[in-house]
Amino acid sequence: MTTKKTSGRGQRDLTVKVKTARGRKLSSTLWLQRQLNDPYVRRAQTEGYRGRAAYKILELDDRYRFLVPGARIVDLGAAPGGWSQVAVKRANTLGEKAGKRQGSILGVDLQEIEPLAGAEFHVLDFMADDADEQVKQWLGGEADVVMSDMAASSSGHKQTDHLRIIALCEAAAYFAFDVLAPGGTFVAKVLAGGAEGDLQKLLKQRFTKVANVKPPASRKDSSEKFVVATGFRGRDTEED
The missing domain is CATH 3.40.50.150 (Vaccinia Virus protein VP39)
Known part of the structure; x- marks a missing residue:
């Protein structure tokens, strides 16, 4: 899993890219990547909601x-x-x-x-x-x-x-x-x-x-x- 840096000092693009692991389908990788980058998923984790x-x-x-x-x-x-x-x-x-x-x-x-x-x-x-x-x-x-x-x-x-x-x-x-x-x-x-x-x-x-x-x-x-x-x-x- 990698994150992409931007040119701004001390700043980083929050987009998380997930590499497809051996034995994992591309669809699963794309779903995981979407979850990791979903602002509502992050909010739910921060605010204590179950999803x-x-x-x-x-x-x-x-x-x-x-x-x-x-x-x-x-x-x-x-x-x-x-x-x-x-x-x-x-x-x-x-x-x-x-x-x-x-x-x-x-x-x-x-x-x-x-x-x-x-x-x-x-x-x-x-x-x-x-x-x-x-x-x-x-x-x-x-x-x-x-x-x-x-x-x-x-x-x-x-x-x-x-x-x-x-x-x-x-x-x-x-x-x-x-x-x-x-x-x-x-x-x-x-x-x-x-x-x-x-x-x-x-x-x-x-x-x-x-x-x-x-x-x-x-x-x-x-x-x-x-x-x-x-x-x-x-x-x-x-x-x-």
Whole structure:
């Protein structure tokens, strides 16, 4: 691994270049190089977040203000816990903000997650038949926010990956319909690619506002974007 110096005295270009080691694929080398040079990765390490994804939900919440003190939040596919870390502070789940309501956050994933003060984590398949009732039992009622940064495993085929993540997002949306309180918010990652029309139609039927946004923390070369649906109309909403 090398760093490239500049001509300025005492200054150095922060770009880190990684040499491809024997037995390591070029794609792995490029990923490592990108990670080492990613300012959000460095910020996450400095500020104690579990991953750069924390800044995506921070930026989305700065704009749409759904992680408010007192909110009851469900984090789907929560591992490693970066989104939950943000929610703990903003929803005041530790009761550190005097005079503000104390919220709660419940994270679920197929794998165990390292404990986090102010959050409750469970190993659960959110697509299981009784998952919605189990989550509401753990949460103590309906949720104000359901958020998901989940992505299906990459197949290497762009269109296939797009269809997979849209299907996963639709499953998360139907789960949200079952656990959200009226007026609630649904936030989820999608991939731009032309197959998300049905998802958008579905969300517009169930929420008063649906926005699609690419936060600054989302890499420019990525096709990911986030849907933020606010003002849940309730479970009695009739589909067209």
